[in-house]
Amino acid sequence: MTEILSKSIERLFKAKTAEEYSGILTNYAIGVCMDSDIRNECFAVNRKKEISKNKIIKILEWVSCGKTGSSSLFMAAVGGGHSPRECCCVGDIYDFNRCLNLVHMVPELKEDFEIIRGFSVSWDRVISNWEKIEEIFLDECGLNFSKGRSTVKSSKFLSEVLNGKV
Numbered sequence: 001m002t003e004i005l006s007k008s009i010e011r012l013f014k015a016k017t018a019e020e021y022s023g024i025l026t027n028y029a030i031g032v033c034m035d036s037d038i039r040n041e042c043f044a045v046n047r048k049k050e051i052s053k054n055k056i057i058k059i060l061e062w063v064s065c066g067k068t069g070s071s072s073l074f075m076a077a078v079g080g081g082h083s084p085r086e087c088c089c090v091g092d093i094y095d096f097n098r099c100l101n102l103v104h105m106v107p108e109l110k111e112d113f114e115i116i117r118g119f120s121v122s123w124d125r126v127i128s129n130w131e132k133i134e135e136i137f138l139d140e141c142g143l144n145f146s147k148g149r150s151t152v153k154s155s156k157f158l159s160e161v162l163n164g165k166v
Contacts, residue, residue, distance in 0.1 A: 062105045071089055089123050133158055
């Protein structure tokens with residue numbers, strides 16, 4: 001995997017367009033979230049944005065850590081300029097932790113929150129409450145569960161968010 005990552009990073013420095021960068025990202029890591037023929041309105045806006053090499057490199061580094069899930073890969077794919085085949089939203093607090101780790105490693109992904117929220121009602125709810133979910137989670141569990149594995153408050157709040165009770 002390290003050799004593939006090195007070659008991908010080398011190719012990124014030779015790439016000249018946002019499409020080349022995002023294509024390299026897709027070829028390397030986001031096989032489950034490659035381009036589809038269906039583009040929604042939100043994604044059309046994303047395609048027009050320039051995506052920096054630095055952002056793509058950070059996403060590749062995050063992917064190479066191996067702590068990914070379908071919802072965090074979805075976020076990475078959208079951040080890399082792609083329209084995932086299917087929408088994979090945060091389903092539980094462990095998914096949220098993986099997404100939060102991604103956002104901490106690639107803070108530029110917050111710029112894509114408006115696009116991500118457009119993919120589903122669930123994503124809209126999560127993105128609308130991201131800061132509060134993050135605050136409760138970090139207070140209770142710490143980033144990557146550095147404070148412990150008890151997730152009672154965080155799980156309860158996330159469930160309320162996903163069920164539209166917040």
